[in-house]
């Protein structure tokens with residue numbers, strides 16, 4: 001604008017002499033020019049005025065907009081600390097904004113938002129991505145059989161900050177599918193449930209010998225259409241595993257396996273990796289496990305500096321296969337240990353009838369073989385981690401009325417740290433590694449803009465002490481907020497049969 005005014009003025013000050021003597025009707029050219037110049041100048045200054053006013057008005061509007069037109073969100077978390085997966089550290093929270101079940105923003109100031117609910121954290125509170133249990137059974141074995149439990153187990157998982165579970169092998173796949181649908185529709189409270197469908201292999205009741213390839217392919221197609229999150233092989237033969245892996249990959253789904261040494265037509269994890277399996281449960285196999293003996297017979301003797309162990313680890317690293325270590329799973333049947341101490345009495349979630357039954361039954365004899373496996377797995381795990389092997393977290397606990405796998409997730413994190421894995425890495429194993437293992441990292445596994453708002457808030461820094469993950473205060477699943485204590489209270493005394501008659505189904 002200033003430039004324009006200057007230009008008009010310069011032209012007015014320097015009229016040419018020829019123009020000055022020419023006539024224009026009754027006006028001299030000089031007079032005409034003078035009138036025109038005045039008109040131009042007036043127009044110019046009017047425009048300046050309008051523009052100046054417009055600028056002032058716009059500035060006022062902008063100020064008032066920032067004061068009133070904030071972004072409307074469902075939830076805002078302020079204060080405390082938030083886990084940043086990329087830097088492997090906690091940052092001071094600016095404002096975690098959640099809208100329509102997703103994380104909208106992490107780095108804009110609180111004043112940018114208008115929230116339906118604001119959660120204010122103290123300096124002692126830490127926000128973590130929801131835990132992902134890659135080997136989550138909804139199983140109990142209380143009386144006659146091993147079976148799934150659908151009412152209490154989902155709530156226990158969620159109350160412990162576990163927002164995604166992969167049910168790693170199912171005895172009642174149709175009922176597990178129905179549970180998933182109830183959770184998805186909001187009819188029932190629980191974590192995200194990624195079904196696996198039935199076991200593939202002799203772990204499935206009624207599976208004998210080898211199944212025809214076509215039958216396996218049809219089953220994989222069927223369960224893929226039901227929206228399962230992957231498949232689980234257990235006690236499978238090599239030919240069936242090959243078909244399972246091929247067909248699952250056709251649907252973009254992963255396969256994991258509880259395998260063996262190669263003994264009696266079983267599959268050694270080493271050979272399963274060559275067949276393209278995505279994950280391995282419990283033990284990494286390899287040449288330390290000869291096919292002349294079962295896996296359980298030799299597992300307890302494996303050490304971290306055995307060349308066969310190192311070679312097996314390297315295969316996992318080279319082929320990018322995830323190892324779901326289930327470190328604590330083999331310790332439950334063994335002797336009492338400090339790491340299994342209760343911080344909340346898990347037995348109280350069972351019905352009074354089950355509690356009484358558990359108290360009066362004969363104590364189980366600890367099994368030395370599991371005790372040896374438990375110790376060997378713990379002594380070798382950090383070597384796997386240090387070599388660059390990818391670990392995920394899986395609880396794999398079938399409750400007998402004393403412990404519950406929801407709480408077990410915290411025991412599993414603790415086991416990683418007790419055995420030489422840094423606490424911050426244990427947090428990554430329990431979150432983003434699980435998401436990558438299940439191929440859901442686009443939406444899950446870390447607190448990042450655009451991802452599903454799955455997180456939990458604990459008291460105390462879990463990097464200083466991993467056991468602080470146990471102090472769960474609040475859980476947010478797909479944007480919905482749950483008070484952990486209220487969740488637990490809602491299922492206290494409810495798991496299992498209420499009386500002798502009901503034990504028929506258990």
Ligand SMILES: [Zn+2]
Nearest residue numbers: 137168169396
């Ligand atoms: Zn299992």
